[in-house]
Amino acid sequence: xxxxxxxxxxxxxxxxxxxxxxxxxxxxxxxxxxxxxxxxxxxxxxxxxxxxxxxxxxxxxxxxxxxxxxxxxxxxxxxxxxxxxxxxxxxxxxxxxxxxxxxxxxxxxxxxxxxxxxxxxxxxxxxxxxxxxxxxxxxxxxxxxxxxxxxxxxxxxxxxxxxxxxxxxxxxxxxxxxxxxxxxxxxxxxxxxxxxxxxxxxxxxxxxxxxxxxxxxxxxxxxxxxxxxxxxxxxxxxxxxxxxxxxxxxxxxxxxxxxxxxxxxxxxxxxxxxxxxxxxxxxxxxxxxxxxxxxxxxxxxxxxxxxxxxxxxxxxxxxxxxxxxxxxxxxxxxxxxxxxxxxxxxxxxxxxxxxxxxxxxxxxxxxxxxxxxxxxxxxxxxxxxxxxxxxxxxxxxxxxxxxxxxxxxxxxxxxxxxxxxxxxxxxxxxxxxxxxxxxxxxxxxxxxxxxxxxxxxxxxxxxxx
Ligand SMILES: [Mg+2]
Numbered sequence: 001x002x003x004x005x006x007x008x009x010x011x012x013x014x015x016x017x018x019x020x021x022x023x024x025x026x027x028x029x030x031x032x033x034x035x036x037x038x039x040x041x042x043x044x045x046x047x048x049x050x051x052x053x054x055x056x057x058x059x060x061x062x063x064x065x066x067x068x069x070x071x072x073x074x075x076x077x078x079x080x081x082x083x084x085x086x087x088x089x090x091x092x093x094x095x096x097x098x099x100x101x102x103x104x105x106x107x108x109x110x111x112x113x114x115x116x117x118x119x120x121x122x123x124x125x126x127x128x129x130x131x132x133x134x135x136x137x138x139x140x141x142x143x144x145x146x147x148x149x150x151x152x153x154x155x156x157x158x159x160x161x162x163x164x165x166x167x168x169x170x171x172x173x174x175x176x177x178x179x180x181x182x183x184x185x186x187x188x189x190x191x192x193x194x195x196x197x198x199x200x201x202x203x204x205x206x207x208x209x210x211x212x213x214x215x216x217x218x219x220x221x222x223x224x225x226x227x228x229x230x231x232x233x234x235x236x237x238x239x240x241x242x243x244x245x246x247x248x249x250x251x252x253x254x255x256x257x258x259x260x261x262x263x264x265x266x267x268x269x270x271x272x273x274x275x276x277x278x279x280x281x282x283x284x285x286x287x288x289x290x291x292x293x294x295x296x297x298x299x300x301x302x303x304x305x306x307x308x309x310x311x312x313x314x315x316x317x318x319x320x321x322x323x324x325x326x327x328x329x330x331x332x333x334x335x336x337x338x339x340x341x342x343x344x345x346x347x348x349x350x351x352x353x354x355x356x357x358x359x360x361x362x363x364x365x366x367x368x369x370x371x372x373x374x375x376x377x378x379x380x381x382x383x384x385x386x387x388x389x390x391x392x393x394x395x396x397x398x399x400x401x402x403x404x405x406x407x408x409x410x411x412x413x414x415x416x417x418x419x420x421x422x423x424x425x426x427x428x429x430x431x432x433x434x435x436x437x438x439x440x441x442x443x444x445x446x447x448x449x450x451x452x453x454x455x456x457x458x459x460x461x462x463x464x465x
Contacts, residue, residue: 003048003120004028008038008064009082010056014105018051021109027116035059039067042074049119052099054083054090062097069098076126078119082107095266101253110244118247125228129281133288155180156200156272161190161216163208171203171234174261175268187211195225200275201268205234206242207257214245221250228278230271234259295369297347298354303376306368310378310429318425324380325387328436329357329394329418331373332448337412345405346373349414352403360394376433384422384453391418391451399449417443421454 005027007018012033019029030045032038035056042050050068054061061081068074081094084105091102101115157180162168168183175181182199184190194202202220206213217233220226230253233246237256246254252274253267293305301309313324331337331353338346350373357367357375366378379387395416402411419439423432435454443452 002026002028003116003123004030004045005116006030006032006038006042006045006047006050008032008035008050008056008061009053010034011053014053018107021107021112022116025113035061035064035067038064039071039074042068042077043071046074047077048123049116050077050079051103052079052081054081054094062093065094065097065099076123076130078123080115080119092260092262092266095263095270098270100270108240111240114244114247118250118252121250122252126278126281129278129285132285133281156275157182157198158201158203158268159184159190159194159199161185161187161202161204161208161211161213163205163210167205171259171264174259174264177265177268179268185210187213187216191216191220194220194229195223199229201230201232201271203232203234203268205257206246207234207236207239214242214249217246217251218249230275232267232271298351298369300354300357300375301366301368303368303370306366306370306376306378307429309366310423310432313378313380314423314427314429314432316380317423320425322381323383324378324423325382325384325420326423326432326436327377327379327387327391327418327420328370328433328440329375329377329391329416330440330444332415332417332444334373337414341405341412345409348405349403349412353398353414353416356397357394360397361390365390376436384420387420387422388451388453391420394418395449395451415449417448418451419443419454420451 005022007015007022007029008031009015009018010033015031015033019031022029030041030047032041035058038050038052052061052064061083065079065081068077068079078100079098080101080103081099082103082105083090083094094102100119103112103115155178158175160168160171160181160183162171162183162185165183165185168185172181172183182193184193190202190204193199204213204217213233217231220229220231231251232253232255233251234255234257235243235246237258243254253271255264255267293301295302310326316322317324331349334346334349337349350369353375354367354369357377361367361377362379364380368376368378370376379390382390395418399413399415403414404411417440419436419441421432421435421439439452439454443450446452
């Protein structure tokens with residue numbers, strides 16, 4: 001694993017020692033010997049990780065960390081505080097200033113590289129999400145007005161797996177807070193519930209005698225659903241080997257036992273904050289994906305999505321798996337609606353038509369707004385006779401009830417014309433749409449408010465092929 005690491009320490013010998021160690025492992029190392037320089041360099045070079053000395057003249061490590069975490073440009077960079085004073089208060093203060101972890105001087109190489117690898121792995125996942133989100137924004141598919149469920153104040157759900165109930169209770173009491181705690185001593189129950197319910201954090205005692213916590217963590221990580229589940233592991237303070245193994249397996253954070261209440265609270269807080277951020281990114285990605293395949297006015301699928309689904313249907317038809325048909329429907333005399341009642345009224349008609357389309361098509365049919373007042377339905381599994389019946393059902397449903405032009409406004413009669421074609425093996429989606437479109441043209445020619453089947457489909461039906 002490689003990456004760019006910023007080393008910050010006011011003592012030159014410390015900087016050189018860390019730099020040498022990291023370069024042996026092929027990390028790209030940049031350095032600073034004071035707080036302001038470190039912040040400027042972090043903004044400019046955007047390292048993957050920062051190793052930050054706590055005790056520095058002028059601006060100390062806590063302040064540097066707070067400034068980095070307050071700045072959107074550097075907020076996502078993991079910070080490991082390097083402290084000579086391995087005191088509980090310093091650790092808590094560091095965590096509260098936003099540090100992701102701690103290392104005590106003199107730095108133990110094994111612990112150093114385990115931490116670095118663990119934080120870099122997490123950062124790779126985060127960078128990927130951030131990048132996809134940024135491109136979504138650039139494409140205009142994501143904006144700040146999107147619903148942001150992660151901002152909602154639902155209490156975090158935390159699963160605690162401890163050796164015995166008494167220990168679990170004590171941990172839960174120390175943790176306190178506005179969280180929902182689910183306590184268990186059964187590793188099978190824990191992994192089952194983690195798989196099937198929503199949890200924001202999993203706290204597991206790796207020193208437990210009753211179960212193999214490391215194995216459980218490894219299994220959670222290898223499962224698709226547990227890949228991003230934050231895990232905080234409790235390890236006996238002196239068990240360095242287990243700490244390193246846990247980090248290598250993909251545990252997010254380690255808390256030494258005996259558990260200090262403040263450190264527990266601070267580390268849990270850090271993990272939950274991180275989880276919230278990941279959830280926000282993923283939700284806006286989901287929303288941008290949804291938007292990219294949705295027609296904004298009607299909520300139906302858009303043309304891009306329809307083409308992809310039509311290609312699927314064509315491929316299945318070509319392989320003889322199942323027939324498929326396509327329908328193009330168009331609102332009769334739509335322009336006069338806009339001209340007479342205004343575009344808002346026209347939009348209402350299209351929205352209502354979308355509702356009737358959805359109501360009259362099957363769940364597996366792909367209903368799309370093709371553009372303007374034109375709609376396309378891809379009907380997997382339907383031959384032309386079934387498609388014709390479906391189109392006729394829709395035509396009747398549209399003509400049967402007038403369309404309201406808005407609340408307390410008048411209603412008008414609307415009709416549609418539709419063309420239907422069964423997809424033929426070997427043709428592309430343009431050809432299939434063209435045949436349906438040609439049938440639609442004939443429906444218009446023949447007087448509108450009617451459904452016409454593609455001529456070639458009719459020929460096939462007539463000859464009984
Ligand atoms: Mg110092």
